[in-house]
Amino acid sequence: GYAMVDHHRALRSGHPETIFSPGKTVDQIVGIARRLLEKDANIMATRAERPVYEALKSVCDRVEYHEAARIVVMNRKPVVPTRTTILVMCAGTSDIPVAEEAAVTAETMGNRVQRLSDVGVAGIHRLLSNREKIQAASVLVVVAGMDGALPSVAAGLTDKPVIAVPTSIGYGASFGGLAALLTMLNSCANGVTVVNIDNGYGAGYAASMINRL
Amino acid sequence: GYAMVDHHRALRSGHPETIFSPGKTVDQIVGIARRLLEKDANIMATRAERPVYEALKSVCDRVEYHEAARIVVMNRKPVVPTRTTILVMCAGTSDIPVAEEAAVTAETMGNRVQRLSDVGVAGIHRLLSNREKIQAASVLVVVAGMDGALPSVAAGLTDKPVIAVPTSIGYGASFGGLAALLTMLNSCANGVTVVNIDNGYGAGYAASMINRL
Amino acid sequence: GYAMVDHHRALRSGHPETIFSPGKTVDQIVGIARRLLEKDANIMATRAERPVYEALKSVCDRVEYHEAARIVVMNRKPVVPTRTTILVMCAGTSDIPVAEEAAVTAETMGNRVQRLSDVGVAGIHRLLSNREKIQAASVLVVVAGMDGALPSVAAGLTDKPVIAVPTSIGYGASFGGLAALLTMLNSCANGVTVVNIDNGYGAGYAASMINRL
Amino acid sequence: GYAMVDHHRALRSGHPETIFSPGKTVDQIVGIARRLLEKDANIMATRAERPVYEALKSVCDRVEYHEAARIVVMNRKPVVPTRTTILVMCAGTSDIPVAEEAAVTAETMGNRVQRLSDVGVAGIHRLLSNREKIQAASVLVVVAGMDGALPSVAAGLTDKPVIAVPTSIGYGASFGGLAALLTMLNSCANGVTVVNIDNGYGAGYAASMINRL
Amino acid sequence: GYAMVDHHRALRSGHPETIFSPGKTVDQIVGIARRLLEKDANIMATRAERPVYEALKSVCDRVEYHEAARIVVMNRKPVVPTRTTILVMCAGTSDIPVAEEAAVTAETMGNRVQRLSDVGVAGIHRLLSNREKIQAASVLVVVAGMDGALPSVAAGLTDKPVIAVPTSIGYGASFGGLAALLTMLNSCANGVTVVNIDNGYGAGYAASMINRL
Amino acid sequence: GYAMVDHHRALRSGHPETIFSPGKTVDQIVGIARRLLEKDANIMATRAERPVYEALKSVCDRVEYHEAARIVVMNRKPVVPTRTTILVMCAGTSDIPVAEEAAVTAETMGNRVQRLSDVGVAGIHRLLSNREKIQAASVLVVVAGMDGALPSVAAGLTDKPVIAVPTSIGYGASFGGLAALLTMLNSCANGVTVVNIDNGYGAGYAASMINRL
Amino acid sequence: GYAMVDHHRALRSGHPETIFSPGKTVDQIVGIARRLLEKDANIMATRAERPVYEALKSVCDRVEYHEAARIVVMNRKPVVPTRTTILVMCAGTSDIPVAEEAAVTAETMGNRVQRLSDVGVAGIHRLLSNREKIQAASVLVVVAGMDGALPSVAAGLTDKPVIAVPTSIGYGASFGGLAALLTMLNSCANGVTVVNIDNGYGAGYAASMINRL
Amino acid sequence: GYAMVDHHRALRSGHPETIFSPGKTVDQIVGIARRLLEKDANIMATRAERPVYEALKSVCDRVEYHEAARIVVMNRKPVVPTRTTILVMCAGTSDIPVAEEAAVTAETMGNRVQRLSDVGVAGIHRLLSNREKIQAASVLVVVAGMDGALPSVAAGLTDKPVIAVPTSIGYGASFGGLAALLTMLNSCANGVTVVNIDNGYGAGYAASMINRL
Ligand SMILES: Nc1ncnc2c1ncn2[C@@H]1O[C@H](COP(=O)(O)O)[C@@H](O)[C@H]1O
């Protein structure tokens, strides 16, 4: 078998098993999903295009496709959602797919999730007019490309932890998200931690861990 | 005045005010401390060499110096420590100053802190023989230089959030901590978020925010 | 002679002649200054430590030293200052030397200059409470290290041109100012242009050109 | 709605609203345009291929397509053009699209614009024979790829502000425009500020801000 | 002729002649193979897609295609396999092509090869439950992308030489395998040496040289 | 205690325990040495300046200092040296300290070691006139800075494994050894594996592992 | 017109006018060629695919296509070739297109050119058996990708100037030719100068200038 | 002996033997010089501080020190200087040491050398007023830091070969000379080849090879 599946973690913690789709054939994804279903785990396939979804419908009948997030969720067992909220916000329209990856991951893991988009810092009133939403959240996932400045400002408006997600949106000296990544690592605001470029999944997962502590 | 001090945050949230010492003269640091003391805030001076400590003794009489962490703590008001624990671990002896910066920051902010050092992944039994400590913690701060591999392994041994801190320890292709930073950003383990190279303070602060949610 | 001095530009445009001190001996600086004085030009020596100032006092009797800016100004002929204002702002205390280099350069070239410091975006109220100053300026020079996020926010509060100056303040993944530089080049705000890391002089000079159009 | 449109700035300042087309579907662009038209703003869609233009014709009847600039202009209200001139020059034939993006942006914002192309520094007589045009301009936008040397030379021929635009034209060690970007940031000439690689729009916008002060 | 074939090494040492396929037309590959066959050498074509295999079938009748490894082996003369074993392990499913390139190279050169996959360090029990296999090997080839942490841990479980192979698997700050490469070069474990990103062939070759000493 | 010493590996494999001196005080080094001596291990302190040696003389009486290699060897128990040879060669005079680090490490671990220096590829006859030495070795450690070209040529003269060590010798575009490192990773010769810049210790250790298989 | 053609240089020096094809439409290339033909210059179009050649046949009847070099030569007037020779050599088969670009450029400019390919340093005998050819040349153009080591060795075999051309051939840590470029810039051999990655044209041109001095 | 001296090249070609001083003790330099003197070679020690010169006076009595170039020349045998000229020019005063390294190297090797300094492109008239000097030279060495633009312009004023030398002069985004290096590699002018950052020696040597063809 080409993949040793680690059931321990999933069973122990209730966390879903995740299949990262890029670089796998649809057949490989179906094969991995089948084995995970035997163990009755919750399953997510991330970065999944529509054909992956179509193929997985034949394997399991509780399958949903979150198109904007490019996530297939299978076999989801009802989780009592948290009462506290994770706020997932992003700077520009083009950052929405990464933000959705974070939001859907967190929802699948049983969190109440709020969304806020198009609040880039160049028009600061857009952010400030959402101050209440920001201060109501227990954990924030803040997604931005290009200059990546949003987490620094957002973290200053709350005393809750902020997970910053740089995106590859931009051109020229954005160097595929490197500029935004460095901005976030150098944030002057307290409480900001950072994940890999475009890693909405990782941010949503860590936010859930924190929110469900 | 050369520094607009933001008291709002400190008063509102009970968090300490922090003075980042590098690039400031001892006189400037004393001046900033004096103004902060007027407002009765808890104060930390980070990256502080001993002369900073000596000078601050004349300003306030509740001053402690954490030498390994290079932190001066002033005017600390008793905080009821959390019952949950932050585990601060590091890979090698040379990473200890950064780990201590995280640990002392978290303690000053009112957290119970456990320490674990010299558990680099090249001798995995050292990590495994501490599995209980690892699984008892609510949040982990994992500090490593050179290959920066420790957070990936540590995060696999817990289902709690892990804040990874790359250090500038290493030589040649470690490029001042860049190698460890990239390793951590690319960690395959769930729940890992990352701060800037050598930023023990930032990791301790975020860990406290999470632990005190 | 080791330096072909270009008098044309200075005489034609009233702009000062500038000596960049690093890598030159005090003797070389004195020599260049002497030749420029023959032509009766305004002269600035930038990045000048105090001994440069001391030596230049023997060469000319209208010499001032701007210590924070590390600039010696010589032979300055009265210029009627502009009525419009250049606002020079910076994010943190450590960015002040670069901001002063910009401010003194602009003042020497005959501009009215306003200063604003310690308005980093992590405490956005500090910036917002200065909105009037910001909107009163005709040109803005915005100086920041670490995450370099200030110009993006500041430019959103005005419709005047913003010259962004990244500084080398920071550590780790700030890579000597590279992080702040990339942030600024990728700014989502309209009207932001950028100069080299720590180049307060260049920013002040360009701001003056714009303000005196 | 997927995009919070900021009308304040447009209405206040007379500046156009701009839609950055890459990463948006034609439908999304049409949707954003419709909402902006309700508010009667001037609208530009940049980096727009012909199908974007075709689709926008159905939304508004004052639509022009500037093919070389890849810009669609909609609903343009007559602006009295400035009497002073912005000179947009570029080094090579391949830099023309970026130069046109700057020129059309500036024209749309109500500026008189002069163009000059194919004046790379390797044949300096081409530049020198245009000295009058250069000295007649109030602001210069100077576009160059490969070695990016043109702004240094051009800025030496004028005492007006120069906005330098590196392009991604080149190969090998041009690293997608990085070489030209670094050249421009390190320019020895006074008055040069820099925008992101290929960012003709940003240069044109800033030039307009300066020219219309 | 477009390629001076060096028969000396092949004949002297029994090592195969290898054709690196990328950047060569199928015709060129066939031509080179024909000349090598005249000298009766063992031949491998690496990074070979199926059409290369199809074309080579007409040239020689002892041709095998290892699809997962993308290697065509021709004219292989029986080599008595070593009794000692090379263990080729990899962290994730997506690293398998590179691991197979190493494994097939080593097998073709007459080595007994063991395989182990999906043993990434984030689930350390997967590695530990294979400790016997690890300790039975004389040489290890350890393949990993993303954080590249596997060689550090694996090398700690054996006192035999480890050849680490970074792969280009990953996204964002993996920078095409650079992150994994740096991790491996900075490994804290003794006995780790490193080859180029995705260079399974080079690792298999060096492992064979060591194993057959 | 500040360092968890791992005796298992040393006792099991006969390999020495190594203390990496940079970033440790002389007192810390003495402390670690004392604990290791209790277990009767062979000990090396690498990157050790003379004062480390002086201090260690008080701890143990079998102490030698290899000045060129900057290595202190303590308590060395006689090992029957291998009959096969490790050849350590370097390109230039300035590379000798790194080559010596490799050579002394290998000797301490019980290997017969040959040395060859000043055989840079720009004078290829120097290398060719040593062809016999090269072909007599079982393993080669090849050390070079600047262009790092030596391993490619040396590996072509033998069919034994070559461990390439880039050094930080050079200036300008050598970028602290990065140029040599990349050269070696891209070597066109079979059998070349690479260690970190200046890592003579790691190369000597791996060479010993191979030579003593 | 979109291109200011500089006839001075061509007429003065007899050098050809060159059109760099990438990023230009066939129509633009034809247009530029037409204008150049009016002045009766020698013309080269580099990086030209076959359709460019086909189109240019309609413009001029003295047109040749050098397919391997991807160069179209038009209107070539007979030049008495030099008696001294330029040797163009390359390391691997995949470097041939770049080597041909250099060779055809030099031939077009009236030089006697020798070619040598597949002489990579990993099989040094291939180079040494061509020592006579090497020592007969007045100028050498040495082309190599991957480790880029060939110029260092070749320059050691002659006391004539060597122009080194890195190519983008390679993968992984070759970073698109960066590795080879750095190797060449750090060459320990005297007399080596370097051009941009894949810039066969520039190398051939400079070699001609030297050879025809 | 720590250095295998290669007399062949020196004797065969009349070129001097060169000792690169950095990283060598004065004693080592004296030792190498002594051995070279036995063979009666011309000797240069580059990057040599004054104490090296003082020590070498005791070894040989024909010793000169070129302070600005940091070169000691020993035992120089009269060479009939060429009639053609090498022009060594540099952009700024701070580039003079590198330019002098080139000039003294070329003079020592028997070339007539012209010097030109302070002709940076930001004041193009300084360059243009030296057009005759430029066009009189057979080879040009063009030295520049910061934006490194001078070679592109200079090469356009001559049809002779230009060797470009980037210097480490600059700050911020000059990245130790990287910016100037990239500019020069991307030069749009024909006939430009490049050497390592600050490598005046290499440029002077290659220029001599060309000039003495
Ligand atoms: N060791 C540290 N590392 C990173 N950031 C720090 C550190 N210490 C303090 N800071 C941050 O620096 C701010 C104070 O900076 P300053 O105003 O320059 O003293 C604090 O509010 C923290 O956000």
Ligand SMILES: Nc1ncnc2c1ncn2[C@@H]1O[C@H](COP(=O)(O)O)[C@@H](O)[C@H]1O
């Ligand atoms: N060609 C361009 N290059 C850089 N920035 C642009 C360009 N066109 C538009 N923008 C910026 O992008 C914003 C619109 O982005 P979006 O909301 O994603 O359409 C505008 O307000 C401009 O600040």
Ligand SMILES: Nc1ncnc2c1ncn2[C@@H]1O[C@H](COP(=O)(O)O)[C@@H](O)[C@H]1O
């Ligand atoms: N010169 C050296 N270069 C690289 N790694 C070394 C060197 N010397 C020792 N090491 C490694 O560093 C480890 C000891 O590190 P430490 O515990 O910090 O003293 C040893 O087990 C070796 O793996």
Ligand SMILES: Nc1ncnc2c1ncn2[C@@H]1O[C@H](COP(=O)(O)O)[C@@H](O)[C@H]1O
């Ligand atoms: N200033 C310099 N910059 C670069 N390379 C140099 C320099 N001086 C000497 N070299 C080279 O270094 C070699 C001598 O190096 P070494 O044997 O280490 O003294 C000479 O043969 C030159 O090729």
Ligand SMILES: [Mg+2]
């Ligand atoms: Mg906050």
Ligand SMILES: [Mg+2]
């Ligand atoms: Mg975990």
Ligand SMILES: [Mg+2]
């Ligand atoms: Mg604005």
Ligand SMILES: [Mg+2]
């Ligand atoms: Mg100017």
Ligand SMILES: [Mg+2]
């Ligand atoms: Mg081991």
Ligand SMILES: [Mg+2]
């Ligand atoms: Mg070999």
Ligand SMILES: [Mg+2]
């Ligand atoms: Mg030579």
Ligand SMILES: [Mg+2]
């Ligand atoms: Mg020329």
